[in-house]
Amino acid sequence: MGKYTNSAKELLELVGGSENISVVTHCATRMRFVLNDPNKADAKKAEEIDIVKGTFTNAGQFQVIIGNEVSTFYNEFTKIAGVGDTSKDEAKQAAKQNMNIVQRLISHLADIFTPLIPALVVGGLILGFRNVIGEIGMAGPDNEQTLVEVSQFWAGVHAFLWLIGEAIFHFLPVGITWAIARKMGTTQILGIVLGITLVSPQLLNAYGVATADEIPVWDFGFATVEMIGYQAQVIPAILAGFVLSYLEIWLRKVIPNVISMIFVPFFALIPAVLIAHVVLGPIGWVIGDWISEVVYTSLTSTFGWLFAAIFGFAYAPLVITGLHHMTNAIDLQLMSEFDGTNLWPMIALSNIAQGSAVLAMIMLNKKDEKEKQVSVPAWISCWLGVTEPAMFGINLKYVFPFLAAMIGSAIAAVISVGGGVMANSIGVGGVPGFLSIQFQDWIIFFIAMAVAIVVPILLTFALAKTKMGVNAYKRLGK
Structure with missing residues (x-):
């Protein structure tokens, strides 16, 4: 008998037995179930199992928090349940049977942008560092000169780092079209080629369109097409990527396998590139401009504080629904239009606030050893940008700390937006997030961060003594 045999048998029964499991996999701390009938899962009783730290349902998956022992537990569970191993991608595909149309749309966005986040985080840090050495006066007799102006070494570093920054952000459409091809199961190299045609050096750079005296064209005799690039543009790349993938999928069905290797790529790529430059690019550019303009204007208007308060308060509930994945596209669009994003700092502050509320619960429940096994790792991961645990x-189990964090996040967001805080890019969505903030805004962001830490802690302590807190403890039998 294995170490977790009894717990595994108990959990198997509480998820509805082997016949109710469509797919099961695990991540760093959680078991992820795609159940044929989610209603058969008894989450309340599952949380009473010794090894289980909590449960929740998200993106069509019933997730059970196990902790660091999850891989060992998973191995014993699958043997007892008689279910095979599977990949996370397969689990996501199976989970779609439990999703509505909106959830599937959000899942698509998540699948597109999640593989790009490591590069975007690195790019944000690079832009932040270049901002410090190239824009901020800190050298010379009066501390008014930048490091780049007084040092050839730092001037070289500044120029060299732009090689990476440009590759990440100006050529972002290449990453997006690749991610879509990968997500749709189509030919990834075609996605890459399509992306390159959107940012080719032959085209007029997107940043030069507004000041260009003349826009070059392809002249086909009966019609001309403007040779405009879509550097850093998100919406045109998404639209073009999906057109290519759906074309390829359709062509695979109608072209015989014996000649598909030649004709499917040919008849998928050329029309996709043409459609991208004639139709989708211009339309996507307008849509992207409209979205970024609305968000930026809302945050910098007289009522920007109200928009910030609403977003700061509502962001954590958006995470529960999965709608927060939409902010990645908006952030990237803001970056392309305004050389930074004033939306992302609020996201980092919301994550910090949720972690602060957990820290307060650690202090309130310091004698509860079982809960500390969940709360301490959850607090650390939350301050490092992973909020779900x-x-x-x-x-959410207690409710009142979740509310305290939302209020703290709203106040911090108002300070951030009121102070005009801008991030260079998406970054680490927690305490290390300040590294992606533009250097001149660090002081205001640190003030907002302090509020996101202190206010949720104080409010959590206060609410724990109210009727809401007392009822929460009674409901959980504490």
């Missing part, structure tokens, strides 16, 4: 494992 904190929210689902602790804050």
Whole structure:
């Protein structure tokens, strides 16, 4: 008998037995179930199992928080349940049977942008560092000169780092079209080629369109097409990527396999590139401009504080629904239009606030050893940008710390937007997030960060003594 045999048998029964499991996999701390009938899962009783730290349902998956022992537990569970191993991608595909149309749309966005996040985080840090050495006066007799102006070494570093920054952000459409091809199961190299045709050096750079005296064209005799690039543009790349993938999928069905290797790529790529430059590019550019303009204007208007308060308060609930994945596209669009994003700092502050509420719960429940096994890792991961264990494992279970974090996040967001804080890019969505903030805004962001830490802690302590807090403890039998 294995170490977790009894717990595994108990959990198997509480998820509805082997016949109710469509797919099961695991991540760093959680078991992820795609169930044929989600209603058969008894989450309340599952949380009473010793090894289980909490449960929640997200993106069509019933997720059970196990902790660091999850891989060992998973191996024993699959043997007892008689279910085979599977990949996370397969689990996501199976989970779609439990999603509505909106959830599937959000899942698509998540699948597109998640593979790009490591590069975007690195790019944000690079832009932030270049901003410090190239824009901020800190050298010379009066500390008014930048490091780039007084040092050839730092001037070289500044120029060299732009090689990476340009590759990440100006050529972002290449990453997006690749991610879509990967997600749709179509030919990834075709996605890459399509992306390159959107940012080719032959085209007029997107940043030069507004000041160009003349826009070059392809002249086909009966019609001309403007040779405009879509550097850093998100919407045109998404639209073009999906057109290519759906064309390829359709062509695979109608072209015989014996000649598909030649004709499917040919008849998919050329029309996709033409459609991208004639139709989708211009339309996507207008849509992207409209979205970024609305968001930026809302945040910098007289009522920007109200928009910030609403977003700061509502962001954590958006994470529960999965709608927060939409902000990645908006952030990237803001970056292309305004050389930074004032939306992302609020996201980092919301994550910090949720972690702060968990820290308060650690102090309130310091004698509860079982809960500390969940709350301490959840707090650390939340301050490092991964919020789900904190929210689902602790804050939503008690409710009042979740509310305290939302209020703290709203106040911090108002300070951030009121102070004009801008991030160079998407970054680490927690305490290390300040590294992606533009250097001149660090002081205001640190003030907002302090509020996102202190206010949720104080409010959590206060709410724990109210009727809401007392009822939460009674409901959980504490």
